[in-house]
Amino acid sequence: MSTMPAAGEVVPVSYREGMPAQEQERAILERIRAGDRAAAETLVERTYATVFASLARLCGGDRDLAADLTQETYRKAWQALPGFDGRARFSTWLYRIAYNAFLNHARRPLRAVPFEGRDGPLSADPGQSAEEALESSEVSLRLGRAVLALPDDLRFSVTARFWAGQSVADIARQEGVSTVAIRKRLRRAFTTLEAALEGVVP
Amino acid sequence: MKSNAKIDVEKMLAETPAAAPPEDLLEKLRAEIPEELPKPAVMVPAPSRGWMKVAAALLLAGAAGLIGYRVTLDSERPDAVELPPATDREPLTKTRVTEGGPAGSVVREEAPVGKEKPAVAKQTREAAAKAPSNETLSPPPSAPAKRVVGERAAEPLAPVTQKVVVTGEAPLVELDRKAASSSVEGGVPGGVVGGIAGGTGPGFTTSARAPIAAPSTGGTREPNDAPYGDVFFKEYGTNPFVDTDDDRLSTFGLDVDTGSYTVARRYLTDGNLPPREAIRVEEFVNAFSYGDRPPARGDFAIRAEAAPTPFMKGDLYRVVRFNVRGRVVDEKDRKPAVLTFVVDVSGSMRMENRLELVKRALGLLLDELKSSDRVGLVVYGSEARRILDPTADREAIRDAIDRLVPEGSTNAEQGLRMGYEMAARFRSRDGINRVVLCSDGVANVGRTGPASILQLIEREARENDIELTTVGFGMGNYNDVLMEQLANKGDGRYAYVDTLEEARRIFVEELTGTLQTIAADAKIQVEFDPSVVARWRLIGYENRDIADERFRDDSVDAGEIGAGHSVTALYEIKLKEDASRRGTAATVRLRYRSKETGKVVELEHDLRLSDVASSWESAPRGLKLATLVAEFAEVLKGNYWAKDGDLAEVLRRARRLSPELASDERSAEMVTLVERAERLKRSVDPKSREEE
Numbered sequence: 001m002s003t004m005p006a007a008g009e010v011v012p013v014s015y016r017e018g019m020p021a022q023e024q025e026r027a028i029l030e031r032i033r034a035g036d037r038a039a040a041e042t043l044v045e046r047t048y049a050t051v052f053a054s055l056a057r058l059c060g061g062d063r064d065l066a067a068d069l070t071q072e073t074y075r076k077a078w079q080a081l082p083g084f085d086g087r088a089r090f091s092t093w094l095y096r097i098a099y100n101a102f103l104n105h106a107r108r109p110l111r112a113v114p115f116e117g118r119d120g121p122l123s124a125d126p127g128q129s130a131e132e133a134l135e136s137s138e139v140s141l142r143l144g145r146a147v148l149a150l151p152d153d154l155r156f157s158v159t160a161r162f163w164a165g166q167s168v169a170d171i172a173r174q175e176g177v178s179t180v181a182i183r184k185r186l187r188r189a190f191t192t193l194e195a196a197l198e199g200v201v202p
Numbered sequence: 203m204k205s206n207a208k209i210d211v212e213k214m215l216a217e218t219p220a221a222a223p224p225e226d227l228l229e230k231l232r233a234e235i236p237e238e239l240p241k242p243a244v245m246v247p248a249p250s251r252g253w254m255k256v257a258a259a260l261l262l263a264g265a266a267g268l269i270g271y272r273v274t275l276d277s278e279r280p281d282a283v284e285l286p287p288a289t290d291r292e293p294l295t296k297t298r299v300t301e302g303g304p305a306g307s308v309v310r311e312e313a314p315v316g317k318e319k320p321a322v323a324k325q326t327r328e329a330a331a332k333a334p335s336n337e338t339l340s341p342p343p344s345a346p347a348k349r350v351v352g353e354r355a356a357e358p359l360a361p362v363t364q365k366v367v368v369t370g371e372a373p374l375v376e377l378d379r380k381a382a383s384s385s386v387e388g389g390v391p392g393g394v395v396g397g398i399a400g401g402t403g404p405g406f407t408t409s410a411r412a413p414i415a416a417p418s419t420g421g422t423r424e425p426n427d428a429p430y431g432d433v434f435f436k437e438y439g440t441n442p443f444v445d446t447d448d449d450r451l452s453t454f455g456l457d458v459d460t461g462s463y464t465v466a467r468r469y470l471t472d473g474n475l476p477p478r479e480a481i482r483v484e485e486f487v488n489a490f491s492y493g494d495r496p497p498a499r500g501d502f503a504i505r506a507e508a509a510p511t512p513f514m515k516g517d518l519y520r521v522v523r524f525n526v527r528g529r530v531v532d533e534k535d536r537k538p539a540v541l542t543f544v545v546d547v548s549g550s551m552r553m554e555n556r557l558e559l560v561k562r563a564l565g566l567l568l569d570e571l572k573s574s575d576r577v578g579l580v581v582y583g584s585e586a587r588r589i590l591d592p593t594a595d596r597e598a599i600r601d602a603i604d605r606l607v608p609e610g611s612t613n614a615e616q617g618l619r620m621g622y623e624m625a626a627r628f629r630s631r632d633g634i635n636r637v638v639l640c641s642d643g644v645a646n647v648g649r650t651g652p653a654s655i656l657q658l659i660e661r662e663a664r665e666n667d668i669e670l671t672t673v674g675f676g677m678g679n680y681n682d683v684l685m686e687q688l689a690n691k692g693d694g695r696y697a698y699v700d701t702l703e704e705a706r707r708i709f710v711e712e713l714t715g716t717l718q719t720i721a722a723d724a725k726i727q728v729e730f731d732p733s734v735v736a737r738w739r740l741i742g743y744e745n746r747d748i749a750d751e752r753f754r755d756d757s758v759d760a761g762e763i764g765a766g767h768s769v770t771a772l773y774e775i776k777l778k779e780d781a782s783r784r785g786t787a788a789t790v791r792l793r794y795r796s797k798e799t800g801k802v803v804e805l806e807h808d809l810r811l812s813d814v815a816s817s818w819e820s821a822p823r824g825l826k827l828a829t830l831v832a833e834f835a836e837v838l839k840g841n842y843w844a845k846d847g848d849l850a851e852v853l854r855r856a857r858r859l860s861p862e863l864a865s866d867e868r869s870a871e872m873v874t875l876v877e878r879a880e881r882l883k884r885s886v887d888p889k890s891r892e893e894e
Contacts (some may be wrong), residue, residue, distance in 0.1 A: 082240045100870050144218070162216055194211050
């Protein structure tokens with residue numbers, strides 16, 4: 001993340017404690033490996049809010065759907081854990097699983113241009129708090145919608161980076177491409193997003 | 203932010219408010235922590251076991267470049283094209299003889315225009331000339347190794363031989379798929395199905411000379427049932443089981459195409475079962491990654507592994523996976539490339555937003571290219587136009603791509619010609635030269651037909667070392683056959699793009715790593731030990747056959763392999779009952795010409811019996827995945843050997859395996875596809891499907 005989270009925001013895992021996030025993850029995974037249930041719970045506690053928040057945005061604010069997909073993400077992650085190879089960080093890997101769960105759900109994803117033309121996925125959500133509703137201004141609605149309309153590779157990069165708080169290096173490792181490619185994608189995404197917001201931003 | 207200020211999207215994104223999770227979510231998630239905690243391989247940066255590397259064969263040939271690679275067989279020789287299909291030579295070609303039931307019937311075809319076809323023809327001819335008595339070439343048709351495992355097979359039938367001839371002349375005629383398959387139950391219907399709207403130049407003629415399968419009079423296959431109009435596929439048959447005593451050698455060229463998988467995915471995603479002809483099993487298998495590691499030194503790593511297969515009953519059957527993984531060339535060490543894109547902007551590219559997908563795909567590619575690479579652009583609608591000579595100016599390229607709009611009819615030939623001219627003119631002597639065709643394969647205008655396009659491409663590949671990659675887009679009106687043939691002739695690879703994600707896989711992950719060819723004329727030969735292996739069957743690669751005795755003939759034009767490429771070949775084998783449990787079951791040899799040194803190299807790797815897993819459960823992950831993928835493809839294809847195959851069974855096993863693969867997008871996706879296919883298959887009356 002390029003900015004520190006503001007108070008009240010859901011804090012990405014990486015900011016929780018003093019120890020470098022990667023080492024914390026590693027330590028937790030080691031304990032899970034040794035059969036420590038509490039470590040497994042810790043892992044969930046530390047990661048689920050980000051997973052949920054990312055999915056909620058991907059789902060255009062549908063919190064029930066996001067909660068379902070979060071559960072599915074963890075189901076898959078537990079099953080997949082033996083295959084986690086430490087190539088990227090655990091949380092990046094987890095976000096990939098979440099994103100795949102979302103794609104699988106959306107399943108138009110196999111179509112060429114999945115989200116374009118979809119109307120208003122970001123309708124205001126009745127479940128939001130008053131404060132959140134306030135923030136769901138026209139601008140963030142537009143922005144969220146524009147993000148969803150991005151081509152898949154750009155969308156994954158942008159959401160992993162900003163919604164799930166992953167580093168460019170980890171995203172690149174997870175995706176098996178160079179960091180330069182991820183940066184270029186982000187830049188291109190910005191260009192598209194800027195164009196989408198043109199005229200809306202006061 | 204004020205209106206004049208630059209909108210700071212990055213900041214806005216970073217500040218997007220996050221929704222707080224529902225209160226009960228954490229409890230639910232805690233409850234789902236499995237009883238038995240999984241054991242992450244934390245410290246190990248790479249997955250562990252199972253990865254095999256290679257051996258088999260693959261040659262990817264041609265295109266190591268951009269997207270791919272493919273294997274070119276001697277099929278590409280022009281003279282092979284002239285050889286008329288000869289029935290009497292059939293027995294000489296080993297692949298064609300099958301045993302077993304109707305299914306066992308072997309189909310073989312020869313198509314002067316098709317890639318493999320010529321190969322077969324030529325090989326057959328040479329075999330006749332040179333080694334008519336070579337046993338390895340002719341397993342007695344009458345010594346059918348019957349499937350001991352009677353589960354799937356019915357009574358053995360006499361082998362049926364069917365030929366399909368494709369020429370470049372007559373008007374398009376298609377084999378009536380229904381007729382063909384119902385009479386060859388369990389067999390493999392051969393033939394070309396579907397037509398090309400407007401005709402691909404002269405079109406193709408299909409004639410079947412089996413007792414079965416009379417050619418229909420053309421037209422579109424079952425227009426009322428076909429999910430997409432005018433989709434053009436071709437059937438290449440199914441390999442038989444071969445008795446090791448008759449023929450202990452299996453020789454073929456490697457193929458890294460993956461188009462068949464993506465095409466099938468497109469069908470399934472849209473809620474349709476793909477036509478059988480659309481399935482090429484090895485392309486399914488090679489569409490997945492099995493975690494094989496590149497060699498620490500040398501050009502290739504070869505891996506061999508085996509395990510009992512759940513899809514063959516009987517204790518003696520094993521599935522064997524050979525993998526050949528090419529060395530990775532560091533991006534900074536790659537030679538500069540000159541890429542000439544030939545983009546179809548004809549009216550048909552407006553359908554389904556095809557052109558937009560092409561544009562985005564190209565955008566992805568640009569991200570990955572080095573500054574020393576140059577990109578040129580030719581488009582064709584009714585006429586071909588040069589848009590941009592090869593340049594390294596990314597912005598100019600991007601602008602040119604952005605401006606593309608669909609127009610007019612389709613003059614593919616002119617487009618390709620112009621593309622090749624450009625590529626030849628701007629040819630880099632020491633670099634990589636590649637033409638990339640992005641099209642739906644529909645060609646309806648042009649002086650000449652596919653034959654002349656193919657000749658042009660072939661000549662350029664040979665003389666100027668310009669490789670071709672074809673990337674297919676779109677479905678309605680899609681021409682799988684033409685796109686694949688073009689890539690074959692052009693020492694290139696064929697891939698099909700249905701989504702931007704697929705484009706990323708092809709253009710980013712595979713293309714950039716593999717612009718550089720590391721090996722040419724690569725062939726694989728697997729030798730089974732007759733004292734250990736009773737019979738064997740190569741799964742897929744039906745049209746990559748190379749005569750056994752030509753394995754060490756370095757003049758054979760075989761496949762090119764790109765840097766980092768991985769090719770897998772699967773066999774089903776039956777062990778001899780009294781076989782020892784030690785020693786070697788098979789030896790795989792990879793022979794190729796190093797691009798770097800120009801020297802011919804032969805590598806060898808043994809499959810030791812001690813390496814054979816004792817159970818499916820203990821089999822390496824890559825082997826399991828590959829086996830499931832192959833079974834999936836074989837069931838979709840309705841192969842004889844998977845006649846009793848059950849998608850529900852594949853699905854159960856895939857689900858059990860999927861956990862370990864959840865972070866691999868494609869493997870995760872496979873489960874979804876099998877589910878869909880299973881549901882679709884169930885919804886079709888099983889009987890009528892069978893007869894189809």
